[in-house]
Amino acid sequence: EAQVTQNPRYLITVTGKKLTVTCSQNMNHEYMSWYRQDPGLGLRQIYYSMNVEVTDKGDVPEGYKVSRKEKRNFPLILESPSPNQTSLYFCASRYRTATNEKLFFGSGTQLSVL
Amino acid sequence: DAKTTQPPSMDCAEGRAANLPCNHSTISGNEYVYWYRQIHSQGPQYIIHGLKNNETNEMASLIITEDRKSSTLILPHATLRDTAVYYCIVRPLQWGKLIFGQGTTLQVKP
Numbered sequence A: 001e002a003q004v005t006q007n008p009r010y011l012i013t014v015t016g017k018k019l020t021v022t023c024s025q026n027m028n029h030e031y032m033s034w035y036r037q038d039p040g041l042g043l044r045q046i047y048y049s050m051n052v053e054v055t056d057k058g059d060v061p062e063g064y065k066v067s068r069k070e071k072r073n074f075p076l077i078l079e080s081p082s083p084n085q086t087s088l089y090f091c092a093s094r095y096r097t098a099t100n101e102k103l104f105f106g107s108g109t110q111l112s113v114l
Numbered sequence B: 001d002a003k004t005t006q007p008p009s010m011d012c013a014e015g016r017a018a019n020l021p022c023n024h025s026t027i028s029g030n031e032y033v034y035w036y037r038q039i040h041s042q043g044p045q046y047i048i049h050g051l052k053n054n055e056t057n058e059m060a061s062l063i064i065t066e067d068r069k070s071s072t073l074i075l076p077h078a079t080l081r082d083t084a085v086y087y088c089i090v091r092p093l094q095w096g097k098l099i100f101g102q103g104t105t106l107q108v109k110p
Helices: none
Strands: A005-006 A010-013 A017-027 A032-040 A042-051 A054-057 A074-078 A087-096 A099-105 A109-113 B009-013 B018-023 B032-038 B045-050 B061-064 B070-075 B084-093 B106-108
Touching: A005 A087, A010 A017, A017 A032, A017 A087, A017 A109, A042 B084, A099 B045, B009 B018, B018 B032, B018 B084, B018 B106, B032 B061, B045 B061, B045 B070, B070 B084
Parallel strands: A010 A109, B009 B106
Antiparallel strands: A005 A017, A017 A074, A032 A042, A032 A087, A042 A054, A087 A099, A087 A109, B018 B070, B032 B045, B032 B084, B061 B070, B084 B106
16 A cells, blocks of 8 residues: 555654654655644645655755655654754655656654653 | 745535635746645645646546636535645646645535
8 A cells, every 4th residue: 555654653852852753655756755834834845855865955944854865765854853843744755647646645743842 | 936825714514615716826837736635633635736727536626717827626515524724736847845835724514
């Protein structure tokens, strides 16, 4: 079954403690991206990756890093988390056929930084 | 990057058509209009997309104006399960940066 898997589903951490949220897809998709969602602000793109070793900034990249060493994985790294990064995070990958292209989203990671 | 403007909220009676507008006046010729919806805090789900022509699938219809500066998502017979936040986005030809905006919260009422 095609899916985008994020882990963990919930995470509580403290300011400054490095963390990684993993994202993997089993569909051989080239394009992957990360979003954060905050009340009243909708979904905002953090980073995206067009393919392996190709990443670029979205709308709100400050405080985040990503890597794309292999096609299936696109981890989101917070080197020194701060309370303003408390948010709901979504990873997505692009599904493509001859007649359709769309994003598949993961189930989300709720992050709380104390 | 083309941005979209949507009303923050709308109500619709169950069984009636829900018409959700989206303004994308800065859209360029090779950018697509996509609609997604998000129920509670789940991951957004794809609904429909289009470039110039109107489109219909099993979930909804998409009407794009001739000048492509706006579009309307139509849920023909809204049910309570259609209560969600609906996002209209403009997608560049080669993907890349996507701007979702705040979306429209649709409340379907019995």
